[in-house]
Amino acid sequence: xxxxxSVRKENExxxxxxxxAKRRIASIINRTPLIQSYILSEKVGRxxxxxxxxxxxxxxxxxxxxxxxxxxxxxxxxxxxxxTFSTGNHGMAVAYVAKKLGIEAVVCISQRVPNxxxxxxxxxxxxxxxxxxxxxxxxxxxxxxxxxxxxxVIEPFDDPHIIxxxxxxxxEILEEVPDLxxxxxxxxxxxxxxxxxxxxKSNDPSIRITGVSMEHSAVMYESLKVGKPIKLVEKNTxxxxxxxxxxxxxxxxxxxxxxxxxxxxxxxEEEISYSMAFMMDKHRMIMEGAAATGVAAVLGNKVAHxxxxxxxxxxxxxxxxxxxxxxxxxxx
Ligand SMILES: *Cc1c(COP(=O)(O)O)cnc(C)c1O
Numbered sequence: 001x002x003x004x005x006s007v008r009k010e011n012e013x014x015x016x017x018x019x020x021a022k023r024r025i026a027s028i029i030n031r032t033p034l035i036q037s038y039i040l041s042e043k044v045g046r047x048x049x050x051x052x053x054x055x056x057x058x059x060x061x062x063x064x065x066x067x068x069x070x071x072x073x074x075x076x077x078x079x080x081x082x083x084t085f086s087t088g089n090h091g092m093a094v095a096y097v098a099k100k101l102g103i104e105a106v107v108c109i110s111q112r113v114p115n116x117x118x119x120x121x122x123x124x125x126x127x128x129x130x131x132x133x134x135x136x137x138x139x140x141x142x143x144x145x146x147x148x149x150x151x152x153v154i155e156p157f158d159d160p161h162i163i164x165x166x167x168x169x170x171x172e173i174l175e176e177v178p179d180l181x182x183x184x185x186x187x188x189x190x191x192x193x194x195x196x197x198x199x200x201k202s203n204d205p206s207i208r209i210t211g212v213s214m215e216h217s218a219v220m221y222e223s224l225k226v227g228k229p230i231k232l233v234e235k236n237t238x239x240x241x242x243x244x245x246x247x248x249x250x251x252x253x254x255x256x257x258x259x260x261x262x263x264x265x266x267x268x269e270e271e272i273s274y275s276m277a278f279m280m281d282k283h284r285m286i287m288e289g290a291a292a293t294g295v296a297a298v299l300g301n302k303v304a305h306x307x308x309x310x311x312x313x314x315x316x317x318x319x320x321x322x323x324x325x326x327x328x329x330x331x332x
Contacts, residue, residue, distance in 0.1 A: 015202040018167035060316030062093035068165030085138040088117035090156040095126035135244035157191030170199025181308030187211035188242040190253035197260025238289030277331035
């Protein structure tokens with residue numbers, strides 16, 4: 001009688017968690033636009049859609065997961081405050097949601113995080129702690145704060161509420177693209193891909209999910225190759241939002257990415273910079289390197305052709321002006 005229950009793992013997420021997230025975050029998160037890119041569609045001979053997750057107030061999708069997590073805390077936890085560590089966008093998302101809800105937020109970041117992101121964090125009212133040379137080191141500081149002050153650490157990706165929050169993107173795409181066949185998703189810790197993968201595959205397992213990362217320091221990619229989470233040294237990349245470890249004791253996203261991702265592509269720095277400049281030129285759209293990895297996959301014809309629609313998750317737009325200036329100069 002309880003057959004299903006005994007087979008299903010206790011902590012496994014289902015599509016119901018994503019519906020629950022959709023209802024929970026509706027009061028503070030807007031549905032984002034989905035537009036067809038006629039230029040990219042023409043290039044690959046099939047409809048290409050862009051899911052514009054860059055248009056959230058903080059310029060990236062991470063508000064979805066952060067909102068779902070923070071709204072699910074109890075009153076006691078909200079009163080003690082929250083802490084997080086991040087290469088930037090997750091930290092901004094947590095600060096943004098905390099401010100909206102009147103909760104105190106501390107953000108621990110590494111010294112690699114670009115200036116534009118540090119300034120935005122301060123503007124959002126977060127308390128900043130700069131610590132160490134990598135996301136992992138900033139994370140250690142965060143857990144010290146949890147012990148010392150009883151703050152709740154809001155994980156950037158390896159948390160069921162975060163994953164379910166990001167999964168709401170999948171529900172929105174499903175409602176708007178009936179003949180969806182391919183979805184291209186920037187991949188770092190894998191919260192974004194796990195959530196969208198669960199949402200899409202629960203409805204139609206034949207939808208192909210492709211993860212995209214930069215060529216250097218692609219931790220999830222290298223971890224999947226050896227079959228367990230590993231650490232890598234972080235190298236500078238235009239896709240700085242894709243840097244960071246996946247956690248050696250990863251609980252959810254490693255397995256979920258393994259389960260839901262059909263293909264993974266690594267993108268060279270030149271391809272990322274060209275795609276960012278191309279989108280400025282042809283679409284008058286600014287996107288950060290992480291988001292441009294998906295465009296690069298399509299522009300470089302790296303996704304095996306099949307009939308039907310393809311959607312790219314445009315995950316964020318937070319990029320320093322100095323980087324854009326350089327890109328425009330080199331674009332031809
Ligand atoms: C965080 C982030 C990603 C990757 O999300 P994960 O859940 O860590 O895989 C992609 N693009 C942008 C802009 C991000 O901020």
